Structures are given as structure tokens and as C-alpha cells.
Amino acid sequence: MMQRLDISIDAYAILNIHRIAIRAPVTFVFDELRQWDGASSWWPNRLATLQRVDGRLEHIRVFFLGRTRHPLGLEFRLLGFNVIPLFELHASRIREVPGPLDCDNARYLLFDCRGGYPAGILAGYVRSPIADQQEVQQTQFFFAVGFNFNGKEHWRESHIVNRIWEKIHNRVTANVLNRFKQDCEARFEKILTGERQPPDDRPPHSATDR
Numbered sequence: 001m002m003q004r005l006d007i008s009i010d011a012y013a014i015l016n017i018h019r020i021a022i023r024a025p026v027t028f029v030f031d032e033l034r035q036w037d038g039a040s041s042w043w044p045n046r047l048a049t050l051q052r053v054d055g056r057l058e059h060i061r062v063f064f065l066g067r068t069r070h071p072l073g074l075e076f077r078l079l080g081f082n083v084i085p086l087f088e089l090h091a092s093r094i095r096e097v098p099g100p101l102d103c104d105n106a107r108y109l110l111f112d113c114r115g116g117y118p119a120g121i122l123a124g125y126v127r128s129p130i131a132d133q134q135e136v137q138q139t140q141f142f143f144a145v146g147f148n149f150n151g152k153e154h155w156r157e158s159h160i161v162n163r164i165w166e167k168i169h170n171r172v173t174a175n176v177l178n179r180f181k182q183d184c185e186a187r188f189e190k191i192l193t194g195e196r197q198p199p200d201d202r203p204p205h206s207a208t209d210r
Contacts, residue, residue, distance in 0.1 A: 120147025
């Protein structure tokens with residue numbers, strides 16, 4: 001997947017790549033993914049509240065426990081750094097249609113993470129199944145995060161902080177992906193049974209591919 005995104009991960013002490021199979025078409029799953037915001041039921045918004053800047057997917061702020069302001073004018077700090085916002089996501093590439101050489105219907109979101117504890121990248125990647133890899137479900141969804149905790153690039157991979165954080169991050173991500181899978185499958189099932197119209201009436205969004 002890193003080869004397909006054409007990015008380097010050498011600078012990151014922590015790299016998590018999770019995959020989950022979803023019983024829904026790639027186009028449907030990707031459309032659900034790009035609606036990601038503070039109302040997304042699969043994202044832990046109570047812990048890490050999302051806020052789109054000017055309503056755009058290209059720039060997202062994440063607030064710890066929903067705090068968007070300093071209480072009583074005092075700085076709110078965690079582990080020695082300011083956490084309002086906790087961090088920001090800036091889209092570096094959003095591929096809404098497969099590239100000319102893609103043979104498995106791939107689409108993805110790729111963000112740079114800045115301004116808080118994770119200095120790195122975040123990617124959501126969807127594609128059709130590959131028969132040679134015994135993949136069956138309609139969509140294979142990959143969620144990848146590469147970063148250095150609190151921006152500490154000099155911390156080695158085995159640093160105790162990195163090891164503990166990676167375990168926490170793995171558990172949280174697995175839970176998020178399972179909820180995303182359940183939401184996608186439930187929404188698509190409603191379309192199949194005529195209970196819900198396809199998501200073609202959602203607000204327009206802007207996208208980049210640079």
C-alpha cells in the first residue's frame with residue numbers, strides 16, 4: 001500500500017496498517033469514508049472530536065475530549081504540549097477515481113498530520129478484492145497511520161512510550177474499523193432493501209489530487 005501511495009515511512013517510529021473486509025461496493029465505502037466528520041458514528045468523537053475547517057474534508061482539526069477553547073483562559077497542556085487542537089489533518093492527495101494503471105478500483109484519502117502529538121501521515125485506502133490473495137468481500141479497506149509520538153523523531157522504535165502508545169493505538173483503530181464496517185454494511189443493506197436512497201443528495205465537497 002505504501003508503494004501505491006508513493007510515500008516514505010522511514011522517518012516514523014510508529015506505523016500501524018489495519019485492514020478490514022466490507023460487504024459493500026468500493027464506491028459506496030469510499031463515499032462513506034469521505035463523509036468523515038464530527039457526526040460520524042464510527043469515529044470516537046467524544047475522545048477525539050473532529051471539526052472540518054470551512055466544512056471541507058481537506059482540512060480537519062481534532063480536539064481532545066471536544067475541548068475547543070482553553071478553560072478560564074488557561075492553557076490546557078498534556079505531556080508538556082498544547083492540545084487545542086490536539087492535531088490537524090491536511091489532505092495531500094484525495095484520489096476519487098482509480099488511476100490509469102490501477103487494476104483493482106483503488107481510491108484513497110492521504111493526510112499530513114501536523115500541530116500536535118502525531119507528526120506524520122494518515123491514509124484511508126479502499127480497493128476491490130484480489131483473488132490471488134483469497135480476498136472475498138467486495139471492498140478491502142486499509143487504514144494506515146505513521147507518526148512519531150509528540151513529534152519525537154529521535155525516539156527509537158523500541159522506546160517505552162512508543163511501545164505503549166502503539167498498543168493503545170492498535171486497539172482503538174481496530175474498534176474504529178469494526179464500527180466503520182458495521183455502519184457501511186448496514187447502510188448498504190438498507191439501500192438493497194429499499195429503505196434508503198443512495199447517497200447522491202449529500203452536500204457537495206471539494207477534493208484535491210496533487
